[in-house]
Amino acid sequence: VLHGGNISAFSKKYNLNREDILDFSSNINNLFYPKEIEEILKESFPQITQYPELEQEELREIIAQREGINLDNIILGNGSIELIYLIANFLSPCKAKIIVPAFGEYQRALKGFGSRITLFRLLEEEEFRLDLDRLYKDLEEEIIFICNPNNPTGGMIEEEYLDRLIDFIRKKRKFLVLDEAFIDFVEDGFSPKLKAKILNGEDIFIIRSLTKFYGLAGLRIGYALGKKELIERLNLRKPPWNINCFAYQVGLKLLKNKEIPKKIKEKIRKEREFLSKELSKIEHLKLFESKTNFILIKLIHPEVDVKRLQERLAEYKIMIRDSENLNLDSSFFRISIKSNKENKILINSLREILN
Numbered sequence: 001v002l003h004g005g006n007i008s009a010f011s012k013k014y015n016l017n018r019e020d021i022l023d024f025s026s027n028i029n030n031l032f033y034p035k036e037i038e039e040i041l042k043e044s045f046p047q048i049t050q051y052p053e054l055e056q057e058e059l060r061e062i063i064a065q066r067e068g069i070n071l072d073n074i075i076l077g078n079g080s081i082e083l084i085y086l087i088a089n090f091l092s093p094c095k096a097k098i099i100v101p102a103f104g105e106y107q108r109a110l111k112g113f114g115s116r117i118t119l120f121r122l123l124e125e126e127e128f129r130l131d132l133d134r135l136y137k138d139l140e141e142e143i144i145f146i147c148n149p150n151n152p153t154g155g156m157i158e159e160e161y162l163d164r165l166i167d168f169i170r171k172k173r174k175f176l177v178l179d180e181a182f183i184d185f186v187e188d189g190f191s192p193k194l195k196a197k198i199l200n201g202e203d204i205f206i207i208r209s210l211t212k213f214y215g216l217a218g219l220r221i222g223y224a225l226g227k228k229e230l231i232e233r234l235n236l237r238k239p240p241w242n243i244n245c246f247a248y249q250v251g252l253k254l255l256k257n258k259e260i261p262k263k264i265k266e267k268i269r270k271e272r273e274f275l276s277k278e279l280s281k282i283e284h285l286k287l288f289e290s291k292t293n294f295i296l297i298k299l300i301h302p303e304v305d306v307k308r309l310q311e312r313l314a315e316y317k318i319m320i321r322d323s324e325n326l327n328l329d330s331s332f333f334r335i336s337i338k339s340n341k342e343n344k345i346l347i348n349s350l351r352e353i354l355n
């Protein structure tokens with residue numbers, strides 16, 4: 001599976017210094033980087049000679065408080081990706097339906113554990129919104145994977161829709177995996193209805209990540225929420241010490257701070273509005289409304305396709321994410337939201353190339 005953020009390959013291909021590259025291809029928050037992290041890493045250094053936490057209770061307790069849920073409903077992962085693989089392992093072999101376009105790793109994980117996959121395509125003409133009636137029509141699979149907010153479209157399923165979907169899933173005895181790796185960027189955050197469903201013991205897993213929101217891709221930390229019995233069964237498959245001492249300490253301290261999330265959300269919202277407004281003025285670009293920290297764009301140009309655009313942007317040292325492995329046609333690309341200065345560079349480069 002191809003991912004955004006492959007700075008090494010890009011710097012080699014175009015003979016650029018890593019530091020000079022403007023990476024709009026990976027959708028990680030690097031707009032506001034909590035300075036506290038460096039201090040925490042330094043303080044944690046003496047712990048490297050010991051095994052990290054086994055039960056991970058303290059961090060799970062903080063997450064429990066943050067989410068208004070119980071300790072037993074939480075499992076921690078070495079990035080949310082570990083949980084995607086753990087859940088795919090736990091549910092397999094199965095028949096799974098993946099709502100696409102979406103993060104490519106669901107397919108890889110499910111396939112690797114022997115599951116049979118079918119795709120349900122969100123349609124561009126419906127702005128990539130989920131049409132439940134259309135989904136129900138051909139839903140034979142017992143497991144459904146949904147990314148919400150969706151990577152790469154940036155869209156969100158309305159709470160009421162999600163509520164209806166979960167009721168349907170209960171009635172039909174199916175299972176829902178909801179990847180909410182980007183939920184922290186969304187204004188309203190955790191849906192109270194969804195929380196109630198977990199506490200009521202529905203067959204759902206919710207996957208969350210600290211990587212994206214706090215910009216900790218190299219540190220790796222994520223968690224999943226589910227009913228107690230499910231979490232217990234996942235725990236049986238989880239390797240011990242999966243969160244290293246640095247990630248653990250950073251998680252503990254960052255999650256206690258209520259001000260940082262407000263700042264991150266506010267900065268991203270402001271820049272998303274600015275970037276969307278300016279890019280919408282460029283004739284050959286069609287933008288899809290995003291609730292999160294990246295924007296999906298369709299390129300409609302008589303001479304320039306996305307491959308060519310990537311080449312041209314490389315002259316400006318800019319990386320974007322093309323649609324490979326995203327189950328979208330090749331006219332789409334995705335950009336992340338960066339600082340105002342960097343966003344302006346992107347806007348001007350696109351203007352120069354496309355006009």
Ligand SMILES: Cc1ncc(COP(=O)(O)O)c(C=O)c1O
Nearest residue numbers: 079080081103151181209211222
């Ligand atoms: C939708 C989605 N879920 C999960 C992940 C995995 O993130 P991490 O393992 O860093 O938490 C990604 C990474 O790109 C993603 O886009």
